[in-house]
Amino acid sequence: MGDMNIQAIEQYRSDFLKEVEERVEEGHWVKMCMQCGVCSGSCPFGPHWAHPPQEIFMMIRAGKREEVLSSDSMWMCTSCYNCVVRCPRQLPITQIMHGLATYAHRLGLAPRNQPTRDFSILFWENCTKTGRVNELKLTLGVYFREGLMAGIKKAWNMRNIGFGLLLTKRLNPFELFKGHACKDQKGIHAMLKKAQEIEARRHKLPA
Amino acid sequence: MAKKEYAFYPGCSSQLKASASNYLVSVNAMCKTLDVKLTTIPDWNCCGASISYAGAGELPRHVLNARNFALSEQHLPGQDIVATCAACWLGARETKEKLDASSQLLADTNEALKAAGLHYEGKAEIRHMVAVLIEDFGYAELGKPVVKPLEGLKFAGYVGCQTNRPFGIAGESFENPMYLDKLVETVGAEALTQYDQKVTCCGGALAFSETEKAMKQIKDIVESAYDHGADMIVTPCPLCQANVEVYQSEINKTHSTKFAMPVTYYSQLMTVAYGGTPKEAGLDGHIIKPTKLQEIAVKVVPKR
Incomplete structure (x- = not known):
């Protein structure tokens, strides 16, 4: 860089x-x-x-x-x-x-440690991994980005929201193991890799 | 009523047990009444939303959206693509306009799509569900199936940002769009047209990264709804819904307020007005229960 x-x-x-x-x-x-x-x-x-x-x-x-x-x-x-x-x-x-x-x-x-930068990168990695957002991992990723203790504290502070979403079936704890996903993940990864190569070329960025 | 068919792009938040799963439940019920057939684009992917920019860059973002277009053209030729999520619609529509305007970008996109064995022709149109309702049906037509007018309920129509800017609904102003108020009136409820936080930003994705700053926005949005005598807020955007609903308890903690303002979707109002059950309207998906809407939903449907 x-x-x-x-x-x-x-x-x-x-x-x-x-x-x-x-x-x-x-x-x-x-x-x-x-x-x-x-x-x-x-x-x-x-x-x-x-x-x-x-x-x-x-x-x-x-x-x-x-x-x-x-x-x-x-x-x-x-x-x-x-x-x-x-x-x-x-x-x-x-x-x-x-x-x-x-x-x-x-x-x-x-x-x-700019929080929005971290979230932006986290979101992109999260959604392109399987082709769809894993909301649970995304949220936990935000909470735990400054380490385990900070994450536990943040998660504890937000527990009411978490339980509320859980009770209303808007949060799935099993997403930690298996979330929603696209079938053709291989194709998605290949096309994004290609897109990054082309973009570097167009913006005159060194490879 | 003629049956209408669309290619459907539900988006990540609408999936089973995701944050806006009840939005999709109510959209399905609403569409059943309106005789609309939504066919989900096979193997659709995330649009990247507006927040993924730092990781995505420009072309990869457009390629993500174009993959959905290509799949739609291939499997559902001739059908308009309809999104219910504001961010999905905005991201897809932006890509569509960019690719239409630049043959270079279109060629680059197709070069990348080739790696996934796909090709985008540039034919598919991208529309928000609200635009479909207003343009393909119209308020009068949408009012016909109403069997339970939501009489006596007052709604603060919170349009938010991304269904309104930068594209918006045709014929509406950015500063004071009226379509949501008109939809509220179509189902027999009262629209609080003087609600002044109608197009205020809730903080969007920055509710995750800059929570304090976003909560100030949300506080204004909810407070004004109370000041105008609203029973509920109604919105077309899943992120607006989630942010404005779930952070009220946190605002109460820090500001000693007693906020408990339900935040609903237009599709839930329509489902209930069309005689749908609370379950069909996704009313079980709220942390702050929309009790008054629930009361109407459980009433026995009067004979027409």
């Missing part, structure tokens, strides 16, 4: 905007932002962003590579799409924030 970051710095020098345009999903839209701030004001988690989207866009153009990619900000996106529908220039802001977060993660620059 470190190598990939060094390679990117060497390739793009101080042109962070170009780097974003070539390597980040929907990155070519960044130059279109007119700094009105509607996105920042529309975000349900707005107060929790160190740099709201409007600022992120300007920071990219100002070449603040390290500050943007190591920021906690993009990980605050709840995918509510409020900014997208309100943006006067119709920037796909949600996708750009996801794209920036993903790129930061791939370069190894995303903040360590």
Whole structure:
């Protein structure tokens, strides 16, 4: 991961905007932002962003590579799409924030132990393993990500919700052993591997 | 009424003993009354939801969705794909629009799909169940099978985010969509049209990772329902339903509130209004019991 970051710095020098345009999903839209701030004001988690989207866009153009990619900000996106529908220039802001977060993660620059990053990775691994989400393992994965004791504490705190879901048949303890699954898991894994290869090629990422 | 057929994409949360299993139960009952045949796409897979981005990237996400499209085209040719989950629908619809707009992306997708022995033609349409109800039936038609109007019940129509933005239901505004209120009125209940948290985000998947922040959103959503005199909240989204229902007890612990606001699905209202039993409406799947809906559901169906 470190190598990939060094390679990117060497390739793009101080042109962070170009780097974003070539390597980040929907990155070519960044130059279109007119700094009105509607996105920042529309975000349900707005107060929790160190740099709201409007600022992120300007920071990219100002070449603040390290500050943007190591920021906690993009990980605050709840995918509510409020900014997208309100943006006067119709920037796909949600996708750009996801794209920036993903790129930061791939370069190894995303903040360590960022809970939403951890959950995002966990979700992807969970759902692609068998082709379908295993909700029990996903939830336990979140609770136990900071270790056994922290996990037990968190699970204990959430016990009422867990029992409630169990009693209403919305949680299956046996998913720990065998959950829902697709039949053609081999095909799914092969096609995703292929997709990752093609994506690396398209985004000019080193293999 | 003419029988209508669709390719069905139920999504992970609708599966047996999953978090929105009662949603599917009520959708099945509703569709039975409306004479809708839903055929599940064989071996469908998860859409990746909106949260998996950091692991997924762009193309793998589209390929996941395109696999379902390809399977649907192969096994259920000519049928529209219908999703009941907001995130499934949004993810699939986004992929569909992206692939329609870019021949490069479509070619890349098909190159990857080939590894699973599949090919996507680009024909299948992706629709949300709510759009099917409104566009293929219409409110008047949906009102015809009502045998038990939900008289006296007041609903806060919580539309949430992902059935509303960025695509939404055709003809509706993003800021104040009216379709859910109209569905509530169609089944004879009162829609609290002034409910101001109608399109507020519940925190979505971040309820798992940023629970405190999400709980603040949920508190606003529930509090406003009480302020407007709601008996229940109704929503079209399984994640909204789960978040807004299950976190109320936690909010009560931290804020000394006494929230116990049931959160239901539109399909449950319709099933009960159509004369379905509490079981058929999936009313046994709630932590906070929708008692008033249950009372109507157990009443003997009056002769028409």
